Amino acid sequence: MEFFRIQKDIPFMRYAKAFNAISLITFILAVFFLTTRGLNFSVEFTGGTLVEVHYGKSAELEEIRTSLSDAGYTDFAVQNFGSSRDVLIRLPLKKAAQESDADNDKNMARQGEEVMRVLSAANAENLPTLSRVEFVGPQVGRELAENGALALLIVVIGIMIYLAFRFEWRFSVSTIIANLHDVVIILGCFAFFRWEFSLSVLAAVLAVLGYSVNESVVVFDRVRETFRKSRNLTTPQILDHAITSTISRTIITHASTQVMVLSMLIFGGETLYYFSLALTIGICFGIYSSVLVASPIVMWLGVSREQFIQAVKPRDPTRTADGACL
Secondary structure (H helix, E strand, C coil): CCCCCCCCCCCHHHHHHHHHHHHHHHHHHHHHHHHHCCCEECHHHHCEEEEEEEECCCCCHHHHHHHHHHCCCCCCEEEEECEEEEEEEEEECCHHHHHCCCCHHHHHHHHHHHHHHHHHHHCCCCCEEEEEEEEECHHHHHHHHHHHHHHHHHHHHHHHHHHHHHCCHHHHHHHHHHHHHHHHHHHHHHHHHCCEECHHHHHHHHHHHHHHHHHHHHHHHHHHHHHHHCCCCCHHHHHHHHHHHCHHHHHHHHHHHHHHHHHHHHHCHHHHHHHHHHHHHHHHHHHHHHHHCHHHHHHHCCCCHHHCCCCCCCCCCCECCCCCEC
């Protein structure tokens, strides 16, 4: 399906150095912010208190957030849990709780009581009841961080193996570099703006990896096809043709996906905000990297037509057409 078709190939590879210079600068800035500012991990990673409350009527989440902010709470998360009447509140660990685990139960109970007093004072007509209070220790957070990093590593290795078998090792290396470029930039944005990094954001990062690979596979499929069909084109011309001929498909795919993600970003509320924000950044940079980062890298790695054409074995003059010896 195509909305339009460009008759003349756009010379993308003519500006390959400029594109990769931009990518290198953004990558270095992202790494700098990650190392100097770090990620703002959520309660799921750092540990904290989970308070579940039940309301007689539908709960107003914005009103709850405002009440907690006015009471001096920071870095908390409020979301519906099961129904519109059940609310789950995540509160970060206090410094005293981080230094010693001896008083965790006492601190947890006291924090639950404080939250209930704040919520009860905020809305006397719709009083909440405390359903449960649980403590999530930092050890759980460390395990989640380690499992998340392991999941990211497994995804990267799986993508490299898949591309190496389907295409050639040069395509595998260039795609992984381009995709890790997207991941690092997403993490750099979260570090620079101090946005909360939660498990949902980690899921978005993993989704961006797979999403960017899909675009690279489409372009590289066209590259392989053009190498086999056209013998009078140079490698940069073949890459330009592959990118140009798939532009319509790229616009349709990414535009429809971006509309859905922006809908979650605008209307999804706080629960989906950072998840959809990470996807938005990943999709925008994924288009750029899959087309304008991966393709120049594979060109500089020395991809050529000979790598896709099997050499024809010379015929043995001592054998007949049916394979018998003369």
